Amino acid sequence: MLAHIIQNLPQVLIDGLTLGVVYAVVAIGYTMVYGILELINFAHGDVFMTGAFIGAIVLFLLMGMGFLAALPAILVFIIVIVIAAIATGLLGVGIERVAYRPLRKKNAPKLIALITSIGISFVLEDLVRFIAELKTGNYIVTAPPMFNHKFTLNLHSALPFFNNATFQSSFLLVLIVTIIMLIALDLFVNKTKWGMAMRAVAQDRDTASLMTINVNRVISVTFFIGSALGGATGVLFMIQYGTIDPYIGFILGIKAFTAAVLGGIGNIRGAMFGGVMLGLLEMFAASNLSIITHGAMGAEYKDVFAFIILILVLIFKPEGLFGKAVVEKV
Amino acid sequence: MKLKRVVPLLAIIALLIGALAACSPKSGGSNGKTVIEIGSQSPLSGGSATLGDAIRLGAKLAIEDRQKEFEKKGFQIKLKDLDDQGDPKKGVANAQILASDKDVLAVVGHLNSGVAIPSSEVYNKNNLAMVSPATTATVVTDRKLPTVNRICARDDFQGPAGANFAVKTLKAKKIFVIQDKTAYGSGLAEQFRDQAKKLGAEIVGYEGITVGEKDFNGVLSQAVAKKPDLIYFGGVYAEGGLIIKQARQKGFDGPIMGGDGLDSSSTVQIAGDSVKGVYLTSVAGDVSKTEKGQAFAKKYKKEFGKNVESYSAYGYDAAGVILDGLMKAIDGNDGKKPTREQVTKAIRSVQNYDGVTTKVSLDDKGDNKFAKVYIYNFTEAKYPPVQKAEISQ
Numbered sequence: 001m002l003a004h005i006i007q008n009l010p011q012v013l014i015d016g017l018t019l020g021v022v023y024a025v026v027a028i029g030y031t032m033v034y035g036i037l038e039l040i041n042f043a044h045g046d047v048f049m050t051g052a053f054i055g056a057i058v059l060f061l062l063m064g065m066g067f068l069a070a071l072p073a074i075l076v077f078i079i080v081i082v083i084a085a086i087a088t089g090l091l092g093v094g095i096e097r098v099a100y101r102p103l104r105k106k107n108a109p110k111l112i113a114l115i116t117s118i119g120i121s122f123v124l125e126d127l128v129r130f131i132a133e134l135k136t137g138n139y140i141v142t143a144p145p146m147f148n149h150k151f152t153l154n155l156h157s158a159l160p161f162f163n164n165a166t167f168q169s170s171f172l173l174v175l176i177v178t179i180i181m182l183i184a185l186d187l188f189v190n191k192t193k194w195g196m197a198m199r200a201v202a203q204d205r206d207t208a209s210l211m212t213i214n215v216n217r218v219i220s221v222t223f224f225i226g227s228a229l230g231g232a233t234g235v236l237f238m239i240q241y242g243t244i245d246p247y248i249g250f251i252l253g254i255k256a257f258t259a260a261v262l263g264g265i266g267n268i269r270g271a272m273f274g275g276v277m278l279g280l281l282e283m284f285a286a287s288n289l290s291i292i293t294h295g296a297m298g299a300e301y302k303d304v305f306a307f308i309i310l311i312l313v314l315i316f317k318p319e320g321l322f323g324k325a326v327v328e329k330v
Numbered sequence: 331m332k333l334k335r336v337v338p339l340l341a342i343i344a345l346l347i348g349a350l351a352a353c354s355p356k357s358g359g360s361n362g363k364t365v366i367e368i369g370s371q372s373p374l375s376g377g378s379a380t381l382g383d384a385i386r387l388g389a390k391l392a393i394e395d396r397q398k399e400f401e402k403k404g405f406q407i408k409l410k411d412l413d414d415q416g417d418p419k420k421g422v423a424n425a426q427i428l429a430s431d432k433d434v435l436a437v438v439g440h441l442n443s444g445v446a447i448p449s450s451e452v453y454n455k456n457n458l459a460m461v462s463p464a465t466t467a468t469v470v471t472d473r474k475l476p477t478v479n480r481i482c483a484r485d486d487f488q489g490p491a492g493a494n495f496a497v498k499t500l501k502a503k504k505i506f507v508i509q510d511k512t513a514y515g516s517g518l519a520e521q522f523r524d525q526a527k528k529l530g531a532e533i534v535g536y537e538g539i540t541v542g543e544k545d546f547n548g549v550l551s552q553a554v555a556k557k558p559d560l561i562y563f564g565g566v567y568a569e570g571g572l573i574i575k576q577a578r579q580k581g582f583d584g585p586i587m588g589g590d591g592l593d594s595s596s597t598v599q600i601a602g603d604s605v606k607g608v609y610l611t612s613v614a615g616d617v618s619k620t621e622k623g624q625a626f627a628k629k630y631k632k633e634f635g636k637n638v639e640s641y642s643a644y645g646y647d648a649a650g651v652i653l654d655g656l657m658k659a660i661d662g663n664d665g666k667k668p669t670r671e672q673v674t675k676a677i678r679s680v681q682n683y684d685g686v687t688t689k690v691s692l693d694d695k696g697d698n699k700f701a702k703v704y705i706y707n708f709t710e711a712k713y714p715p716v717q718k719a720e721i722s723q
Binding site for chain 2: 004007008011012015016018019129133138139140142145148150152163166168237241242243244245247248250251282283284285286287288290291295298299300302303
């Protein structure tokens, strides 16, 4: 039994890491908004989905103009991801302006904003579905294959207790780009003036505004960055899995939100860690659960397994792995 | 201040009046003919919209083709097409809508067994006959409801037929089975598994996945590690296409097999080149094989601007069976509009209906005696796949 699990470990790590970093970046979007507004922005999963679709549209446009054949794939990828990130960033700012700011001005209870975000998530899903169907009559969009060169990690000859692992070049792309995004974000939040303003607003909005910080602008910037990262991840998702539909944001959004809670909501590094951990747990469960339980529980229980771990963590550390226990503000 | 409230109120009133005005002429019937409606329910949006839309368009074409016969007798047939979204809740809600409309005398539908089963309970309560072009789960007709019929084969025929082919023709000894936890997917996968076991193949794994997800690497790395000769997937193309693709990425080169849920051009679109070497059993025959079918495909293309999908012709034939039954019921009722009970009985008694893709004779359960299972193989990344075998009951 153990031999089986260990044999498969390299492959599980690779697949889990791919899924995990996607969760991580989307989780950051949840955690940033929560940190500043104490709002769970359920529309974020669908911002991620919209990013994937905008990426697909740009990619098809570039292909139509013949760029895909003329330019190196990596350049096309950079164009696509930058356009998608900016577009979804603006979308995020727009959502905040149209839906959340008016509520905030009227001092509406937080529950209202939460329900609004669920509403926006439905609007985005169906809007994207409508547009996608208009063009093709089918809303499942398949992107042209990119970065699908296959690598085999020949571990077996060096370490005989491991099986060989295979991955595509898109895995490397996803990993490198998300790590760049995560490091850049970490530096931005901790080392720049805007980052400091963001942390100040997160700590105490009223006091921050007394310190000449333009709170509304900081909130806009937060939404822009969170949504842009989400949209960029959407593009990565499209390239890694090849097929997208307007409902990918739902399940993935819930998982990413879970990851944010696991890491301690409001904490950016916690979200990163939580995302990777959830991805690894899920993949481990999917490939090993039936071996561990001798077929009593199959891969279909992978989410149950992952969420039991989540509950266990929260029982012993309710503020999440990286969260700080909140001292009641007086 | 007041104006702010008055304007939306007026708008709502205007809308309501508009809606009422739109509803009213229906009951009177157009140009003096009595209106009979045939409902259709299939997913027009959602993951299996390609198949669902094919059913709707097929039914539409059948009604257009035979409109004249009914007009001579003073009837006008209309299609009332609803979108069940592949969702049981939506299907039942739609079934209530159809049942409460007195002009609806029969229903073409559904695509998904999971939707058809609860919806048909509503139909049966209201004596509304249903003819399904595509639901293959055994439970659909095993409940012996007088209103429930289908013209396609059953899973306890399709699954074993696939297993026979996998074990006997493809010589698979170790088989890994994946299913999508829906009534259709797990039902088919179980039937396949049991028959394959009986034939002496070893089932090295039986795992489930979640509909709507895109990453199946976990299950697949487990599958590939067991080095099976064949991977079987019970489910629909949205997940199936990705499973095919991701299995190939993991270096699995053997045959992958699936049921009629993979029988769609979208499988090829999603899986791309990986689709080579995929086998599927389908309850839908290749229409391009017969002259009648080719003529149908041409007409379909001209009418709707789309190529025929596997279930287009089945949508057509399901509606055809209903229309046959309806005609009989009208004749049996002295040319007057028949009741739902009469239509239900007349449809069940349809024998030797000769459609574009299948002959139909309904037995006392509502199953078609002439239903066949076909086996297809993708030899290149192109739809439709090549037909390998045709198996009769």
